[in-house]
Amino acid sequence: MVxxxxxxxxxxxSKMTVSNVVNNRGGVSExxxxxxxxxxxxxxxxxxxxxxxxxxxxxxxxGLAVPEIDRPYFGRLAxxxxxxxxxxxxxxxxxxxxxxxxxxxxxxxxARTLQFDGLILSAVGLDGRERVPPEGDHPIVMLGExxxxxxxxxxAMPNEEATAxxxxxxxxxxxxxxxxxxxxLDWGLNMVTARHHGYLSALAARGLDADPGLRVELDTLTMExxxxxxxxxxxxxxxxxxxxxxxxxxxxxxxxxLADAGLxxxxxxxxxxxxxxxxxxxxxxxxxxxxxDHAWMAAKAVELVTARIADPxxxxxxxxxxxxxxxxxxxx
Amino acid sequence: MVxxxxxxxxxxxSKMTVSNVVNNRGGVSExxxxxxxxxxxxxxxxxxxxxxxxxxxxxxxxGLAVPEIDRPYFGRLAxxxxxxxxxxxxxxxxxxxxxxxxxxxxxxxxARTLQFDGLILSAVGLDGRERVPPEGDHPIVMLGExxxxxxxxxxAMPNEEATAxxxxxxxxxxxxxxxxxxxxLDWGLNMVTARHHGYLSALAARGLDADPGLRVELDTLTMExxxxxxxxxxxxxxxxxxxxxxxxxxxxxxxxxLADAGLxxxxxxxxxxxxxxxxxxxxxxxxxxxxxDHAWMAAKAVELVTARIADPxxxxxxxxxxxxxxxxxxxx
DNA sequence: TTGTAGGCGTTATCAG
DNA sequence: CTGATAACGCCTACAA
Numbered sequence: 001m002v003x004x005x006x007x008x009x010x011x012x013x014s015k016m017t018v019s020n021v022v023n024n025r026g027g028v029s030e031x032x033x034x035x036x037x038x039x040x041x042x043x044x045x046x047x048x049x050x051x052x053x054x055x056x057x058x059x060x061x062x063g064l065a066v067p068e069i070d071r072p073y074f075g076r077l078a079x080x081x082x083x084x085x086x087x088x089x090x091x092x093x094x095x096x097x098x099x100x101x102x103x104x105x106x107x108x109x110x111a112r113t114l115q116f117d118g119l120i121l122s123a124v125g126l127d128g129r130e131r132v133p134p135e136g137d138h139p140i141v142m143l144g145e146x147x148x149x150x151x152x153x154x155x156a157m158p159n160e161e162a163t164a165x166x167x168x169x170x171x172x173x174x175x176x177x178x179x180x181x182x183x184x185l186d187w188g189l190n191m192v193t194a195r196h197h198g199y200l201s202a203l204a205a206r207g208l209d210a211d212p213g214l215r216v217e218l219d220t221l222t223m224e225x226x227x228x229x230x231x232x233x234x235x236x237x238x239x240x241x242x243x244x245x246x247x248x249x250x251x252x253x254x255x256x257x258l259a260d261a262g263l264x265x266x267x268x269x270x271x272x273x274x275x276x277x278x279x280x281x282x283x284x285x286x287x288x289x290x291x292x293d294h295a296w297m298a299a300k301a302v303e304l305v306t307a308r309i310a311d312p313x314x315x316x317x318x319x320x321x322x323x324x325x326x327x328x329x330x331x332x
Numbered sequence: 333m334v335x336x337x338x339x340x341x342x343x344x345x346s347k348m349t350v351s352n353v354v355n356n357r358g359g360v361s362e363x364x365x366x367x368x369x370x371x372x373x374x375x376x377x378x379x380x381x382x383x384x385x386x387x388x389x390x391x392x393x394x395g396l397a398v399p400e401i402d403r404p405y406f407g408r409l410a411x412x413x414x415x416x417x418x419x420x421x422x423x424x425x426x427x428x429x430x431x432x433x434x435x436x437x438x439x440x441x442x443a444r445t446l447q448f449d450g451l452i453l454s455a456v457g458l459d460g461r462e463r464v465p466p467e468g469d470h471p472i473v474m475l476g477e478x479x480x481x482x483x484x485x486x487x488a489m490p491n492e493e494a495t496a497x498x499x500x501x502x503x504x505x506x507x508x509x510x511x512x513x514x515x516x517l518d519w520g521l522n523m524v525t526a527r528h529h530g531y532l533s534a535l536a537a538r539g540l541d542a543d544p545g546l547r548v549e550l551d552t553l554t555m556e557x558x559x560x561x562x563x564x565x566x567x568x569x570x571x572x573x574x575x576x577x578x579x580x581x582x583x584x585x586x587x588x589x590l591a592d593a594g595l596x597x598x599x600x601x602x603x604x605x606x607x608x609x610x611x612x613x614x615x616x617x618x619x620x621x622x623x624x625d626h627a628w629m630a631a632k633a634v635e636l637v638t639a640r641i642a643d644p645x646x647x648x649x650x651x652x653x654x655x656x657x658x659x660x661x662x663x664x
Numbered sequence: 665t666t667g668t669a670g671g672c673g674t675t676a677t678c679a680g
Numbered sequence: 681c682t683g684a685t686a687a688c689g690c691c692t693a694c695a696a
Binding site for chain 2: 072286
Binding site for chain 4: 056
């Protein structure tokens with residue numbers, strides 16, 4: 001391995017001068033700088049990140065903890081975070097938490113072990129009540145659904161408001177009985193309950209009551225669960241002509257399940273999702289959905305961690321992503 | 333920060349003994365080991381990875397370079413790789429190459445800078461002709477589509493064979509004119525050409541000629557491109573009753589594009605894809621596709637890098653993933 | 665403007 | 681079985 005010493009010897013200067021050149025610091029004359037540059041080129045020298053890290057205490061790595069990287073929503077988020085971090089000179093290491101609070105707490109604890117300068121946590125399992133270990137006193141930014149009043153920087157989704165908008169959209173299109181396929185509502189305050197609230201408030205705004213018989217709660221927000229939910233709704237005998245799905249992934253399953261039951265979308269049932277994953281526009285029928293600005297969220301989260309890395313004492317902030325309701329064939 | 337020195341003082345032993353306990357090395361008596369464990373617990377000590385890396389020369393990190401992490405196929409691959417690597421005590425850092433040969437060469441070059449112990453490269457842009465920089469003399473494993481005769485360890489897809497099987501399946505179902513939506517065939521030898529070969533050979537096996545008018549070449553393998561390809565096929569005036577799509581992502585677009593054109597699947601046109609992404613089973617109609625064993629591929633790739641990390645001199649190997657043709661509604 | 669000394673936290677080596 | 685010592689490669693502080 002080529003070290004600074006080798007380069008220094010090659011260029012006929014001291015180690016320190018090489019370091020100054022490498023880090024673009026001043027105090028090196030132009031001829032010397034050029035000589036050092038050449039020596040670096042010639043020797044193929046690369047800085048040793050570990051040594052630099054050991055010395056400086058910073059790794060240049062931001063951790064990104066997501067439940068599972070192979071879900072479209074998180075894949076997209078990760079892609080944007082990697083890019084945004086790259087623009088600020090940071091690398092991203094992805095941790096999979098498996099959607100469990102325990103995994104998320106682990107991620108926080110690991111952040112120290114793995115030597116991240118900061119952590120972006122897309123929390124799903126954790127809710128405001130969990131005791132997040134204080135030992136993980138790294139810069140942590142919560143990204144996405146869950147809410148943590150003031151304890152962390154937080155880039156939030158417009159869960160309630162946007163779900164209300166989607167529900168209102170269904171009602172505008174003439175739906176009379178709007179079902180909801182959501183997650184477990186008894187698992188604390190989280191994305192699921194916030195979105196459910198949005199659904200309820202949109203109904204209430206029109207003087208409608210939510211029919212509990214038109215609510216299906218899922219243990220996991222998967223396509224398969226969405227499919228089964230549709231089966232359950234279809235076989236319940238209760239008439240319905242609209243469905244709000246808690247995520248697009250669930251909506252894909254619902255779409256599939258409605259087809260299994262011989263129900264056509266949007267003719268028999270209209271359907272709206274949440275996330276605007278890439279596939280939404282290409283489904284048959286294409287899916288009406290809430291499109292939060294993913295790139296904005298990622299950029300904001302990265303901005304917040306890097307700011308906190310630079311100044312750990314700054315006050316925490318909460319930012320809500322802008323969104324758009326994208327109307328497509330599933331609610332024509 | 334708590335260091336080994338602190339723990340050593342707390343336990344009344346030397347730094348070295350602490351190191352031995354932390355790394356589960358022998359030569360420490362049980363009582364001392366217990367005392368050290370307690371001291372670690374009490375002090376909240378964590379090893380400093382940078383220091384360990386600096387000393388040992390190993391980072392415990394495997395790089396995974398994929399075109400874009402937010403494509404379902406790569407997301408899934410990444411998920412499996414992360415898990416397989418975790419089982420062997422490695423962490424995974426994801427690099428996005430943007431599907432360009434330049435990005436992939438960068439990833440190889442960066443592997444050193446970023447201090448990966450090894451790199452798993454899911455190459456798409458690179459083909460056998462590119463001059464892969466020899467300076468990146470890290471363990472590199474090629475994963476997936478592209479072929480690199482003997483220069484690297486390689487976990488390959490059964491591209492030709494499986495595409496032939498998919499094409500034969502369409503013919504078995506009664507298709508007379510099978511179109512193909514593929515990538516650019518003039519961009520060197522790669523996954524695209526291999527799959528096209530499979531298509532041709534299946535036709536040839538039945539004494540059929542491929543109609544060049546039923547071939548659409550895409551610049552990018554996206555849903556949008558697939559959709560446009562379907563439009564082009566539908567408006568060409570040439571009759572066709574089957575389509576082989578080069579990937580599932582493209583197939584989703586084709587499905588959508590056929591719907592735009594008023595063609596029903598499978599009644600008017602049958603469709604087969606490649607990859608078996610999670611969504612395939614939930615599309616309406618569900619998608620017949622080639623299902624390579626992703627978990628197997630990931631595990632094999634990790635096995636190969638770790639083996640090469642341990643023994644850089646071992647001979648390279650090439651392994652082809654097992655696959656299954658999953659028949660679903662799109663080819664009923 | 666350039667060079668020297670020392671230490672970041674860990675582990676390999678070898679002596680006790 | 682345990683401990684002292686010396687690196688690993690870089691950067692901060694200070695001296696020249």
